[in-house]
Amino acid sequence: MTVRFLADENFPGDAVAALRMAGHDLDWVRTDAPGSLDPDVLARAVRENRILLTFDKDFGELAWRAGLRATSGIVLFRLPMPSPAEVGSAIAGIIGARKDWAGQFSVVEPGRVRMRPLPSKDQPHS
Numbered sequence: 261m262t263v264r265f266l267a268d269e270n271f272p273g274d275a276v277a278a279l280r281m282a283g284h285d286l287d288w289v290r291t292d293a294p295g296s297l298d299p300d301v302l303a304r305a306v307r308e309n310r311i312l313l314t315f316d317k318d319f320g321e322l323a324w325r326a327g328l329r330a331t332s333g334i335v336l337f338r339l340p341m342p343s344p345a346e347v348g349s350a351i352a353g354i355i356g357a358r359k360d361w362a363g364q365f366s367v368v369e370p371g372r373v374r375m376r377p378l379p380s381k382d383q384p385h386s
Contacts, residue, residue, distance in 0.1 A: 262285050263284065263285070263311060263359060263361060263362065264285045264286075264308065264309055264310040264311065265279065265284055265285065265286040265287070265310055265311050265312075265313055265355070266286070266287050266288075266289065266301070266304060266305045266308065266310035266311070266312050266313065267279075267286055267287070267288045267289065267290075267313045267314075268289055268301060268312060268313060268314035268315070268316055268319075269288075269289040269290045269294060269295075269296065269301075270314065270315050270316055271288065271289075271290070271313055271314065271315065272341070272344075272347045272348070272351070273288075273290070274344060274347045274348035275313075275347050275348045275350075275351040275352065276288050277348055278347075278348030278349055278351065278352040279348075279351070279352050279355060281352075282352050282355075282356055284352075284355065284356075286313075287308075287310065289301055289304075298316065298318055298319060298322055299322060301319075302319060302322050302323065305332050305334075306332045309332065310332065311332065311333040311334065311335060311361045311362060312332070312333070312334045312335070313335050313337070313351075313355070314334065314335070314336055314337070315336070315337050315338075316336075317336065317338075319334050319336065320334070320336060320365060323365055323378055324365075324378075324379065332362065332363070332378070333361045333362045333363055333364045333365070333366065333378065334364075334365050334366065334378075335355070335361055335366045335368060336365070336366065336367045336368065337351070337368045338367055338368065338369050339368060339369065339370060340370070354368055354373070358373070360375070363377055363378055364376065364377060364378060365377075365378050
């Protein structure tokens, strides 16, 4: 099964290029729909069964309120931005190291990845 990603508008272009070069199916809001509102970006990720890649913390609250389907997911990067020469390979390495991004709200921090299952629309929110 191919993992499909949607890079938020704030996602670095070098990382988008590196992920595509690594063979990932990745669309990028900056080129496909610049200026999209966060709820629209999230709705697109759900509609297209894509895992959202972002540096924007606001997507956490939106995801919990929306009750994302298990085919979706969010990866929030909370990392110091690597140098432009390293950003692509650093992020591609993190994404490529796992296949279990779907259905999770993931936070990538220096040295660790925290994952929490997203509630589906039919589960009560805790």
